[in-house]
Amino acid sequence: MPDLDVSTLHGSLTDRALNSMNFLNEISHRYPDAISLAAGRPTEEFFDLDDVPRYLARFATHLRDQGLSEPAVQRTILQYGRTKGIVHDLVARHLAVDENIHVDPEAIVVTAGCQEAMLLTLRAFRADDTDVLLATAPTYVGITGAARLVDLPVLPVPDGDLDELLSAIKTARAEGRRPRAFYVMPDFANPSGLSMDLDTRRRLLEIAAQEDLVLLEDNPYGLFPADGADRLPTLKSLDTDRRVIYLGSFAKTGLPGARVGYVVADQTTADGILADELAKLKSMVTVNTSPIAQAVIGGKLLANDFSLDAANHRERAIYSANLRTITDHLAAHHGELSWTTPTGGFFVVLTVPFPVDDELLARSAQDYGVLWTPMAHFYNTPVNALRLSCSSVNAAQLQTALDRLTAFLTDQLSAATHS
Amino acid sequence: MPDLDVSTLHGSLTDRALNSMNFLNEISHRYPDAISLAAGRPTEEFFDLDDVPRYLARFATHLRDQGLSEPAVQRTILQYGRTKGIVHDLVARHLAVDENIHVDPEAIVVTAGCQEAMLLTLRAFRADDTDVLLATAPTYVGITGAARLVDLPVLPVPDGDLDELLSAIKTARAEGRRPRAFYVMPDFANPSGLSMDLDTRRRLLEIAAQEDLVLLEDNPYGLFPADGADRLPTLKSLDTDRRVIYLGSFAKTGLPGARVGYVVADQTTADGILADELAKLKSMVTVNTSPIAQAVIGGKLLANDFSLDAANHRERAIYSANLRTITDHLAAHHGELSWTTPTGGFFVVLTVPFPVDDELLARSAQDYGVLWTPMAHFYNTPVNALRLSCSSVNAAQLQTALDRLTAFLTDQLSAATHS
Structure with a gap:
C-alpha cells in the first residue's frame, strides 16, 4: 500500500x-x-503501588456496606458498567466537602481523565461551523487540541480580561459566529499560574447571564494554594444559575495513573440534563470509564472522608x-x-x-x-x-x-x- | 439559565x-x-476481585525483570505515561501467539477500550465532507455512533457481500464521495454471528488493493469458535500490504472492567506510521490509557504466556x-x-x-x-x-x-x- x-x-x-x-x-x-x-x-514522592489494591479493597467494602452482594460487587468493578460512572456519588460528596459545590450526582459524568470531559463538552456544543469557543490566552493546550478535533475555532481572550471577553463576543456575533462557551481556569491557571480575584469571578458570572454564555471552569490546581494563601470560591460554587460546566481532574489530587476525571453538567434541557447528553457522546468515545480505575479513586475519596484537600x-x-x-x-x-x-x-x-x-x-x-x-x-x-x-x-x-x-x-x- | x-x-x-x-x-x-x-x-462466572492485585503484581514484577528501578516501576504504573501505551510490546506478543499477526509494537496504540480505537481511526480518516465509511449491514452500533460523532457518513454494504461492496464504492465515487475504509468483523460478527470464509477474506484483500481502500478489521469474538470449529486467519494475518487496520478488544478476552483495547496501524506516511498520527489524536481524547488498567491486562497476558486463547x-x-x-x-x-x-x-x-x-x-x-x-x-x-x-x-x-x-x-x- x-x-x-x-x-x-x-x-x-x-x-x-x-x-x-x-x-x-x-x-x-x-x-x-x-x-x-x-x-x-x-x-x-508519595507514590506507593500498594495504594492501588488498598483503595480497591476500600471501595469494594463500601459497595458491600451499601448492601451489594458479592457477585454484584464483582460485577460493579469488573464488568462493563454505567456510562456516567460508578463513583459519581462519591465525587459529589468530595465537591461538597472541598469545593462547597452541591450538585445532584446524576449531573456528574465520570470520564477517562479530564481531557475526555473537555472533548465531550466541546463535541456537544459544536453543532455547526458558526460555533466558536472563547478561551483565555494563554490557555491549556489540551482545550485547544480538543477543540481542533471537533473543528471548533478558539477565539483568544487576552489574559482572560473581561472587557476583552465582551469585545470578543461582540465581534464574533457581528461576524455571524455563535460564541458557545468561555473556557477559564480561575485558580492557579495553566500556564500563567495566575488566579481570578473574587470580584472578577462575580462579574464573569454576571456577564455569562447577560450574554447567555456557558462557562467552562477547569480546576486541576485549586487545592494547591501556596503557604498562607486563601482559597477563593470556584465559579461553580458561586453559580446560582447553572451557567457553569465544571471540569474536574483527579490527576493531581488523586492518582494520575487512574486517568479519572469528570464533568458536572447540571444544565437542563427540555426533558433532562446536559450530563445525560454528554453520556450519550461518551458511549461512543470510551463506552464507560474503567470501573477498576474509578474504584481506585473512589477508595481514595472514601479513605480521606471525601477531602482531597486533607489528602x-x-x-x-x-x-x-x-x-x-x-x-x-x-x-x-x-x-x-x-x-x-x-x-x-x-x-x-x-x-x-x-x-x-x-x-x-x-x-x-x-x-x-x-x-x-x-x-x-x-x-x-x-x-x-x-x-x-x-x-x-x-x-x-x-x-x-x-x-x-x-x-x-x-x-x-x-x-x-x-x- | x-x-x-x-x-x-x-x-x-x-x-x-x-x-x-x-x-x-x-x-x-x-x-x-x-x-x-x-x-x-x-x-x-469466573470473575475474581483478587485477579486485579494479582495481575498488577505480575506486571510490576515484569517491569522489575526488565531492569526498571522501584521508582521507575511506580512511575510507569501510577504516573502519566506514554500516549501509545505501556503494554504495546505484550499486546504484540499476544497477537503473534494467538493470531499469527506479526507487527512492530510501535505500530500499536493502546486505547481506552476498542471504542476509542474506532473513534481515533474514523477521526483520522474523516478529513472533509466528501469522506465516507463503508460498513457491513447489519453492523455494530458502536462504529455507526463513532462515525456520527465525527460527521462521517456510513454507507451500508448488505451482508458484507463483496459485489455489493464494489458497487457501493463505484456509486460513491460517481457521486464525488471518497470511500476511505470498509469496516468488517470477519469472525462471528456482531450482530449476525456469521463469519467470512477464507476465500472471501482473500478476495476482500485483493479488492482493497485494487480499489486502494483501507480495511478496518474488528475482532472481539475471534477467540470463541464453538466446539469443533476451526479458527480462520484474520484479515490482518493475511495482509501482506498493510491494507488492514486491526481493532482489538480485551473486553471479552481480558477483563471488561479494565476498558483496554488497541489499534494496530502499521500503515506508513511520508515520515512515520499511522499509529503515531492516531496517538496525536489520542492525546486530545484521553491523553493516555490508564496505566493501572493496562497493567491489569498486561499481567493477565504475562500470566498466560500471552495466549488469551488458552486463558x-x-x-x-x-x-x-x-x-x-x-x-x-x-x-x-x-x-x-x-x-x-x-x-x-x-x-x-x-x-x-x-x-x-x-x-x-x-x-x-x-x-x-x-x-x-x-x-x-x-x-x-x-x-x-x-x-x-x-x-x-x-x-x-x-x-x-x-x-x-x-x-x-x-x-x-x-x-x-x-x-
Missing part, C-alpha cells in the same frame, strides 16, 4: 496544538539527563516550597527580568528579552540540562516567555535545575546584549 | 445510533427481573454450549422460523414474520421476562428479526430465558396469524 498522505487525513493532525503536545511529551525522552521544569505532572497536605507543602524557591531564585539572580508570582499551583511564567522557541528549548536541554516550556505553545503567536513548573522535582533537583537555568539565561542575555 | 435547546447541540445527539445504545443500556435497568439475551457482555478455555466452553442450546431450542420449538447458525461467538439472529421494534421488546421484557435486541438497531431500517446473545447467562438462566422466549414467540405468532 502506498504511503498515506497526511494531508488527506483530518486537519488537526497538522495543527500546532496536537504537534505541540507531542513535542513536549517527546523532548523529555530525548534528553533523559535534563531536569524537567517543563512537566506539569504531580510529585511522585494532599504533604504534596501541597512541596509545591508551595518549590514555588517559593523558584521566585526567590529569580529575585536573587534575575532582578532585571519579570515573572509572575502565583499564590499557588504549579507554574511561574518568566518573560525574557529574547525569542523563546522549541529550538532554544532543545539547546537548553542539550547544553544546560534543564527543560522548561516555551510559552508560545499556549498562544497562537511567538512570545518571549517560558513556563517553569515546580511540581515534578524535589528540592535538590529544583536547586540544580535553577542553577542550570541561570547559566542558560546568563548566556542568552549576554548573547542578546551583544547582538 | 434557560433550558438548553438540544437542536443547537451536535447532531449526533438526536441520531438513532446514539439513542439506540442508550436505549439498550437502560432497558435492562428498567426490567431487572427479565433475563437478558440482549447483553453482549462476557460471562461473570479463555472455560469461557469458550460456556459460550459454545449456550450457542448450541439456543439453536437446538429453536430447532425443537420453532422449526417454522429461520435463524443463523454461527460457528462461534455470542450471537444468533432469529427472523420472524412480525415487526420487531423497541415497543415489542418492552412487552417481551414486561410480560414475558426476557430481553433480546431488535435487529433494527443494527440497520437504518426496520427489520423483522431479533438478536439473541448467549454470553451473559448461565445454563439454567438460558433455559428459563428460552422457555420465556418461546411463550412470547408463540403468542406473537398466534397474534400475527389471526390478524
Whole structure:
C-alpha cells in the first residue's frame, strides 16, 4: 500500500496544538539527563503501588456496606458498567466537602481523565461551523487540541480580561459566529499560574447571564494554594444559575495513573440534563470509564472522608516550597527580568528579552540540562516567555535545575546584549 | 439559565445510533427481573476481585525483570505515561501467539477500550465532507455512533457481500464521495454471528488493493469458535500490504472492567506510521490509557504466556454450549422460523414474520421476562428479526430465558396469524 498522505487525513493532525503536545511529551525522552521544569505532572514522592489494591479493597467494602452482594460487587468493578460512572456519588460528596459545590450526582459524568470531559463538552456544543469557543490566552493546550478535533475555532481572550471577553463576543456575533462557551481556569491557571480575584469571578458570572454564555471552569490546581494563601470560591460554587460546566481532574489530587476525571453538567434541557447528553457522546468515545480505575479513586475519596484537600497536605507543602524557591531564585539572580508570582499551583511564567522557541528549548536541554516550556505553545503567536513548573522535582533537583537555568539565561542575555 | 435547546447541540445527539445504545443500556435497568439475551457482555462466572492485585503484581514484577528501578516501576504504573501505551510490546506478543499477526509494537496504540480505537481511526480518516465509511449491514452500533460523532457518513454494504461492496464504492465515487475504509468483523460478527470464509477474506484483500481502500478489521469474538470449529486467519494475518487496520478488544478476552483495547496501524506516511498520527489524536481524547488498567491486562497476558486463547478455555466452553442450546431450542420449538447458525461467538439472529421494534421488546421484557435486541438497531431500517446473545447467562438462566422466549414467540405468532 502506498504511503498515506497526511494531508488527506483530518486537519488537526497538522495543527500546532496536537504537534505541540507531542513535542513536549517527546523532548523529555530525548534528553533523559535534563531536569524537567517543563512537566506539569504531580510529585511522585508519595507514590506507593500498594495504594492501588488498598483503595480497591476500600471501595469494594463500601459497595458491600451499601448492601451489594458479592457477585454484584464483582460485577460493579469488573464488568462493563454505567456510562456516567460508578463513583459519581462519591465525587459529589468530595465537591461538597472541598469545593462547597452541591450538585445532584446524576449531573456528574465520570470520564477517562479530564481531557475526555473537555472533548465531550466541546463535541456537544459544536453543532455547526458558526460555533466558536472563547478561551483565555494563554490557555491549556489540551482545550485547544480538543477543540481542533471537533473543528471548533478558539477565539483568544487576552489574559482572560473581561472587557476583552465582551469585545470578543461582540465581534464574533457581528461576524455571524455563535460564541458557545468561555473556557477559564480561575485558580492557579495553566500556564500563567495566575488566579481570578473574587470580584472578577462575580462579574464573569454576571456577564455569562447577560450574554447567555456557558462557562467552562477547569480546576486541576485549586487545592494547591501556596503557604498562607486563601482559597477563593470556584465559579461553580458561586453559580446560582447553572451557567457553569465544571471540569474536574483527579490527576493531581488523586492518582494520575487512574486517568479519572469528570464533568458536572447540571444544565437542563427540555426533558433532562446536559450530563445525560454528554453520556450519550461518551458511549461512543470510551463506552464507560474503567470501573477498576474509578474504584481506585473512589477508595481514595472514601479513605480521606471525601477531602482531597486533607489528602494532599504533604504534596501541597512541596509545591508551595518549590514555588517559593523558584521566585526567590529569580529575585536573587534575575532582578532585571519579570515573572509572575502565583499564590499557588504549579507554574511561574518568566518573560525574557529574547525569542523563546522549541529550538532554544532543545539547546537548553542539550547544553544546560534543564527543560522548561516555551510559552508560545499556549498562544497562537511567538512570545518571549517560558513556563517553569515546580511540581515534578524535589528540592535538590529544583536547586540544580535553577542553577542550570541561570547559566542558560546568563548566556542568552549576554548573547542578546551583544547582538 | 434557560433550558438548553438540544437542536443547537451536535447532531449526533438526536441520531438513532446514539439513542439506540442508550436505549439498550437502560432497558435492562428498567426490567431487572427479565433475563437478558440482549447483553453482549462476557460471562461473570469466573470473575475474581483478587485477579486485579494479582495481575498488577505480575506486571510490576515484569517491569522489575526488565531492569526498571522501584521508582521507575511506580512511575510507569501510577504516573502519566506514554500516549501509545505501556503494554504495546505484550499486546504484540499476544497477537503473534494467538493470531499469527506479526507487527512492530510501535505500530500499536493502546486505547481506552476498542471504542476509542474506532473513534481515533474514523477521526483520522474523516478529513472533509466528501469522506465516507463503508460498513457491513447489519453492523455494530458502536462504529455507526463513532462515525456520527465525527460527521462521517456510513454507507451500508448488505451482508458484507463483496459485489455489493464494489458497487457501493463505484456509486460513491460517481457521486464525488471518497470511500476511505470498509469496516468488517470477519469472525462471528456482531450482530449476525456469521463469519467470512477464507476465500472471501482473500478476495476482500485483493479488492482493497485494487480499489486502494483501507480495511478496518474488528475482532472481539475471534477467540470463541464453538466446539469443533476451526479458527480462520484474520484479515490482518493475511495482509501482506498493510491494507488492514486491526481493532482489538480485551473486553471479552481480558477483563471488561479494565476498558483496554488497541489499534494496530502499521500503515506508513511520508515520515512515520499511522499509529503515531492516531496517538496525536489520542492525546486530545484521553491523553493516555490508564496505566493501572493496562497493567491489569498486561499481567493477565504475562500470566498466560500471552495466549488469551488458552486463558479463555472455560469461557469458550460456556459460550459454545449456550450457542448450541439456543439453536437446538429453536430447532425443537420453532422449526417454522429461520435463524443463523454461527460457528462461534455470542450471537444468533432469529427472523420472524412480525415487526420487531423497541415497543415489542418492552412487552417481551414486561410480560414475558426476557430481553433480546431488535435487529433494527443494527440497520437504518426496520427489520423483522431479533438478536439473541448467549454470553451473559448461565445454563439454567438460558433455559428459563428460552422457555420465556418461546411463550412470547408463540403468542406473537398466534397474534400475527389471526390478524
